[in-house]
Structures are given as C-alpha cells and as structure tokens.
Amino acid sequence: MIAQRSSSTMQGVHHILLLSSRAKPKPKTLSQPLIQRRTSSSAAADSPERERWERPFTLHRARGQHLLASPRALDAVARRAGVGPGDTVLEVGPGTGNLTVRLLALARRVVAVEVDPRMVDALRDRVSRLGLLDRLTVISGDAMKTEFPEFDLCVANIPYGISSPLIGKLLFGPCHFRSATLLLQKEFARRLVSVPGDSEYNRLAANVRLVANVELLMDVSKKDFIPCPKVDSSLVKIRPKAEVPAVDLDEWLAFTRTCFSKKNKTLGAIFKQKKKIIELFRRSHSERQEDNRRVNGGCDDLDDDGEDDDDGYARSKIEEKVGEDASEVSLFKKKIVGILNAGGFGEKRPSKLSNEELLHLLQLLNQEGVLFH
Numbered sequence: 001m002i003a004q005r006s007s008s009t010m011q012g013v014h015h016i017l018l019l020s021s022r023a024k025p026k027p028k029t030l031s032q033p034l035i036q037r038r039t040s041s042s043a044a045a046d047s048p049e050r051e052r053w054e055r056p057f058t059l060h061r062a063r064g065q066h067l068l069a070s071p072r073a074l075d076a077v078a079r080r081a082g083v084g085p086g087d088t089v090l091e092v093g094p095g096t097g098n099l100t101v102r103l104l105a106l107a108r109r110v111v112a113v114e115v116d117p118r119m120v121d122a123l124r125d126r127v128s129r130l131g132l133l134d135r136l137t138v139i140s141g142d143a144m145k146t147e148f149p150e151f152d153l154c155v156a157n158i159p160y161g162i163s164s165p166l167i168g169k170l171l172f173g174p175c176h177f178r179s180a181t182l183l184l185q186k187e188f189a190r191r192l193v194s195v196p197g198d199s200e201y202n203r204l205a206a207n208v209r210l211v212a213n214v215e216l217l218m219d220v221s222k223k224d225f226i227p228c229p230k231v232d233s234s235l236v237k238i239r240p241k242a243e244v245p246a247v248d249l250d251e252w253l254a255f256t257r258t259c260f261s262k263k264n265k266t267l268g269a270i271f272k273q274k275k276k277i278i279e280l281f282r283r284s285h286s287e288r289q290e291d292n293r294r295v296n297g298g299c300d301d302l303d304d305d306g307e308d309d310d311d312g313y314a315r316s317k318i319e320e321k322v323g324e325d326a327s328e329v330s331l332f333k334k335k336i337v338g339i340l341n342a343g344g345f346g347e348k349r350p351s352k353l354s355n356e357e358l359l360h361l362l363q364l365l366n367q368e369g370v371l372f373h
C-alpha cells in the first residue's frame with residue numbers, strides 16, 4: 001500500500017482506497033472504476049484484486065488506452081516515483097485516474113494532461129467524489145501540443161505511441177524537474193537503459209544518456225492492464241543530469257540522426273552517401289532553409305534510428321539546387337572523409353561509440369564547417 005500522510009485529508013484518501021479495495025462490488029456506475037476481489041478460479045493467485053473497469057465507454061488501443069488495473073503495480077509505481085508532500089506531479093495520460101488518486105495521496109498537487117474528453121470527465125468525477133479536486137489540475141488536450149506548467153516530478157503510465165517524443169519534450173524542452181518515472185513498453189525501456197556496444201543501443205539511448213541517467217525499476221506484466229496489450233511493460237526512472245556537455249542540443253540531435261540513420265553501417269559508409277553529403281553541403285553553406293528542415297524531419301523524435309526515409313521529393317529539390325556546385329560538393333565530401341579517417345572514426349560503428357567519442361567527432365566536423373542543424 002502506498003505511504004500515508006498524516007493530515008486528516010490524506011487519511012481520508014487512504015481510508016477510501018482501503019475501503020474500496022475490500023468492499024464488495026457496488027452497483028455499476030458509469031465512470032467510477034471500483035476495486036473488486038476477483039473470484040474467478042482463473043484469477044492469478046498473486047493478483048487477487050483489480051481496479052475494476054465498468055466499460056462506460058470503448059477504450060481505443062490507437063490512443064494507447066490500456067489502463068493499469070493492478071493495485072499492487074499502481075501502488076508500486078506511485079511509491080517508487082519518490083513523490084514528496086510538497087511536490088507538484090505532472091501525469092501524462094491519467095485515463096480514469098487509477099494512478100492519479102494514488103499520486104494525490106502523496107503529492108501537493110497533480111497536473112494531469114489527458115487527450116480524451118471522456119477520460120477527463122471520468123477523472124474529474126472520480127477525484128471530485130474523493131473531495132480532492134482542489135489539488136488536481138486537468139489539462140484537456142494532447143500532451144505533445146500542450147505547454148507543461150512547472151512541475152517537480154513526472155509520473156505516468158503513458159500511451160506508448162508517444163514515448164519517444166514525450167521523453168524528447170521532457171529532456172530537451174524547457175522543463176526543469178527532478179525525475180520522470182514512466183511506465184514504458186519493455187523493449188523500449190531496455191533500449192533506454194542500454195549502453196554503447198549493447199545490441200539494443202541506438203540513437204534514443206545516446207540522446208537520453210547525454211542529458212539524463214536512466215534506471216530500470218521493475219517489470220510489469222501485460223496481464224496487469226485492461227485491455228491486455230500485446231507487450232509487457234517496464235517502469236523506468238529518468239533523472240536529468242545536473243550538468244550536461246557544452247554542446248548545442250539541436251546540433252547534437254541532428255548529428256545523431258545522421259550517425260544512426262543506417263543500422264550497423266560504419267560512419268565512413270554513412271557519410272559517403274550522396275544524399276547525405278548534399279544535404280550537409282546545403283546546410284553548411286547556407287542559412288537554414290525549409291528544404292533542409294524537411295529532409296532532416298525535425299528533432300523531436302529521439303528514436304528514429306532505422307533506415308533513412310527515402311524522401312525523394314526533398315532530395316531531388318536539393319540536388320537541383322546544388323547542380324552547379326558539383327565540384328564543391330565533391331571537395332566537401334573529401335573533407336568529411338578526411339576528418340573521419342584522421343580521427344579514426346571511418347571504420348567505427350556509432351552504436352559502439354560513447355557519447356564522449358561522438359561529441360569529439362561532432363566537434364571535429366563543426367570546426368571544419370560541417371553543420372548538422
């Protein structure tokens with residue numbers, strides 16, 4: 001059970017939670033999930049209780065609406081987030097409030113950002129019944145388009161579809177916070193905590209490691225969710241570093257996008273691609289232009305380390321523009337190859353390099369006028 005606070009209000013919250021977990025199922029209500037002791041013989045012995053879902057509306061998998069229904073897992077998420085009584089907690093995707101009510105029992109204030117108006121109503125209704133609405137701020141909207149208010153901690157069972165851009169927004173945006181405790185798809189979490197040389201290590205891990213430390217806290221079974229997703233989950237804690245390397249973060253993000261654009265290829269091979277050279281030539285020899293940004297695709301997704309999108313339209317436009325500069329482009333390519341080889345990077349694979357090594361390469365390239373953003 002989650003930690004108790006001593007004020008009478010908080011005792012009230014705890015009392016309600018305890019009562020709920022032991023009460024017999026009440027008549028169905030539309031939007032207040034109850035906690036019910038499972039009686040089915042198929043019920044897992046180690047998970048005798050579930051937050052009950054009364055199906056007041058359809059849950060949309062496309063919106064990542066998998067509610068965490070195990071009180072044991074929910075208590076553990078709230079407890080391991082390290083919420084203090086003076087903290088403002090940001091929760092992204094509160095759903096019907098299974099985690100929110102636990103956070104309200106621990107924090108000074110919870111700010112919840114929820115895109116689905118039906119969830120917003122259900123959450124407000126539930127928290128209002130607990131008499132805690134004055135400590136909850138609900139922002140009805142898309143977390144990726146919402147300016148987050150100030151907060152101390154982010155604690156959330158997020159829709160997995162926005163994992164990468166949300167972590168990017170938290171770590172590379174203007175937010176200052178102690179930690180983000182997030183329930184993520186297990187495979188994604190493993191990549192987040194991987195280190196150079198691991199088979200999972202990728203651009204996401206490199207970018208996150210630059211500015212934060214990540215700790216794997218626990219695994220959560222897919223059976224703990226309603227509806228049951230296809231994948232298991234893991235809880236991670238992301239702590240922003242107090243000091244980060246003195247590098248332009250936009251430049252770094254664009255650089256890692258290039259480095260990790262071809263899986264398992266050496267840096268020499270990656271930087272020899274005509275398309276890439278032309279793109280870098282344009283960027284390094286002109287002001288930032290719309291075409292360049294279009295090819296680059298923006299830096300809000302930390303995780304796009306698969307094969308490069310074949311953006312034929314943008315490439316042909318750029319090739320058209322640099323047609324008359326062909327000899328300069330060729331010199332530019334030689335310069336890049338020279339920098340790679342002189343630094344001993346040509347035969348190296350980015351997924352095996354530490355961030356210190358990647359930062360060194362970026363510095364060498366920037367010094368010679370090769371720009372990524």
Ligand SMILES: C[S@@+](CC[C@H](N)C(=O)[O-])C[C@H]1O[C@@H](n2cnc3c(N)ncnc32)[C@H](O)[C@@H]1O
Pocket residue numbers: 063064065066067068069092093094095096097098099113114115116119141142143144156157158159160162
């Ligand atoms: C995985 S469910 C978690 C619900 C609740 N936290 C729980 O654990 O039971 C994700 C929630 O995020 C909401 N959501 C999906 N996309 C969102 C977005 N872009 N911004 C804010 N909320 C979003 C969904 O509607 C859903 O309520």
